[in-house]
Amino acid sequence: MGKISEPVEKHTVYRKETINLIPSENIMTKSSRHLLCSDIVHRYVNLHRVYGGTNYSDKIIEETRRIAKKSLKQNSRL
Numbered sequence: 001m002g003k004i005s006e007p008v009e010k011h012t013v014y015r016k017e018t019i020n021l022i023p024s025e026n027i028m029t030k031s032s033r034h035l036l037c038s039d040i041v042h043r044y045v046n047l048h049r050v051y052g053g054t055n056y057s058d059k060i061i062e063e064t065r066r067i068a069k070k071s072l073k074q075n076s077r078l
Contacts, residue, residue, distance in 0.1 A: 012027075020026045028036075035041075045061065046054035 015025065015027050040057055040060070043057060044051045044054060045057055046052075047061075
């Protein structure tokens, strides 16, 4: 992993020390990176109620929909 980890770390340091004018080049917050690295990210989503054990992902989906609707000021279904 050393041959992969080292350039990744150097890239991270480089991006933190530059002014990124393109939004996709901005550094994510630690809390965002933490969430995207959690185990739940690669688990099934249970939109059609096929899989069991997805109550936490269901809650996440519900909350993100609520936040999206609020931020978009819409009452329609996402």
